Amino acid sequence: MAVIREKDIIVGEQSLQQWAASARDMISMHADARGGSHFVSPALPRPVWAMSVRYSLYLLQLRAPGPGVEVRVAPWGAVKILDGPASDPHNLTPPDVIELDPDVWLRLACGITQWAEEKQAGHISAIGERDDLSALLPLM
Structure with a gap:
C-alpha cells in the first residue's frame, strides 16, 4: 500500500512546506536557546502533521x-x-527497521537537525546493519 494517495501529493507537499516554515520560525524566535532544534515541534493541526509525514x-x-x-x-x-x-x-x-516519532522525522527530513544529533539524543530506534539514513537526508 502506498504511503500517500496520488491525489494527496500536492496537499502533502504544501503541508511539509508549512511544517518546515513553522519549525524554522520557531527556531529563529528562540535562536539563543541551546539545543533548541531538538525540541522543535510546531503547533499545527493533526492533518498537517499527517500529510507532512506521508x-x-x-x-x-x-x-x-x-x-x-x-x-x-x-x-x-x-x-x-x-x-x-x-x-x-x-x-x-525486513532485517533493518528504523522507527522515529513524527517530530524527529520531520526535523530530519527538513534539515533542521542531523541524523547523528538525533541518534545521539536517543530519538531514533534503529535495528540492523543499515541504521543510518544521513546520506539520504534532508529531503527538502
Missing part, C-alpha cells in the same frame, strides 16, 4: 527505492527503502 516518506521512497529497510513514523506511515534482503515471508518485516 509526503516526506513518499519522497524518501522515491530517493531510495527497495525492500531492504523499513522506516516507520507512527502513526502516519511506513515505507520500505534501499536495496537489500526483502522481508521475512513469515512476518513481512
Whole structure:
C-alpha cells in the first residue's frame, strides 16, 4: 500500500512546506536557546502533521527505492527503502527497521537537525546493519 494517495501529493507537499516554515520560525524566535532544534515541534493541526509525514516518506521512497529497510513514523506511515534482503515471508518485516516519532522525522527530513544529533539524543530506534539514513537526508 502506498504511503500517500496520488491525489494527496500536492496537499502533502504544501503541508511539509508549512511544517518546515513553522519549525524554522520557531527556531529563529528562540535562536539563543541551546539545543533548541531538538525540541522543535510546531503547533499545527493533526492533518498537517499527517500529510507532512506521508509526503516526506513518499519522497524518501522515491530517493531510495527497495525492500531492504523499513522506516516507520507512527502513526502516519511506513515505507520500505534501499536495496537489500526483502522481508521475512513469515512476518513481512525486513532485517533493518528504523522507527522515529513524527517530530524527529520531520526535523530530519527538513534539515533542521542531523541524523547523528538525533541518534545521539536517543530519538531514533534503529535495528540492523543499515541504521543510518544521513546520506539520504534532508529531503527538502
